[in-house]
Amino acid sequence: MKQFAILSAAVAAAALAGCASTTPTVETTPGYAIYDIKAAPGVTHSQVAEAVKTSLQKNMSAVQITNAIPPSPLPEKAPRFQLVSPFKGSNLAALAAASGQNLQVPTCEGAIMTAQAGDSSMRKYGEATSFFACVMPYQGGWSLNVYTTFRKASGAFNAQTLAATLMKPLTGDSSQFIPRTINGMVEAVKATGATVTLVEAFPS
Known part of the structure; x- marks a missing residue:
């Protein structure tokens, strides 16, 4: 009965939204944002790291934190994350490439906190x-x-994804909450007294 109700809603959504593809499709979309943080007097490494952690805990289902000590000496210029392939040159990387998968992962050299x-x-x-x-x-x-990734399955995988696919032209998808989560981190850091400036972002 529940699946019938979902399918009925999907059919109604299709009538409102027009022609929507029901071909089973999985799509992954990356994005990133880089901010420069200038400290006010008294703002410490731990305060900035704690602000980012607390903000993620408020918005995410699960969070894993790795803390580290600051590098010495500190670099002169603001560092930037890099995308690396941990299996580069291996048989696993070749198999992934053949199947259209990208095994690049972000890494931050010298980070005092990684989440x-x-x-x-x-x-x-x-x-x-x-x-x-x-x-x-x-x-x-x-x-x-x-660095963010948004993965969505659309089409006729099951009743739920079919209904969601047909409703998306009207309601959008949950990727719209990514900017809100990032803004939450920025505001949490600003609350320490630090000044935060966007340096680079994709999509811009």
Whole structure:
């Protein structure tokens, strides 16, 4: 009965939204944002890192934090995250490439805090969001780097994804919450007294 109700809603949505593809499709979309943080007097490494962690805990389903000591000496320029392939040159990398998969992962050299977080609240509708965030100190302050991936399944995988696919032209998907989560991190850092400036972002 429940599946019938979902399919009925999907049919109604299709009538409103027009022609929508029901071909089973999985799509992964990356994005990133890089912020420069300038400290006010008294703002410490731990305060900045704690602000980022607390903000992610408020918005994500699960968070994993790795803390580290600052590099010595601190770099002169603000560092930036890099995408690396941990299996480069291996048979696993070749197999992944042949199947169209990208095994690049973000890394932050010299980070005092690295966070990996995910939101699985919309998984039954074929959507999942992951966040990688790091705080890297340098002589002028800190660099906050946030790398995101949004994965969505659409089409006729099951009744839930079909209904979600047909409703998306009207309601959108959960990727719209990614900017809100990033803004939450920025506001949390600003609350320490630090000044935060966007340096680079994709999509812009």
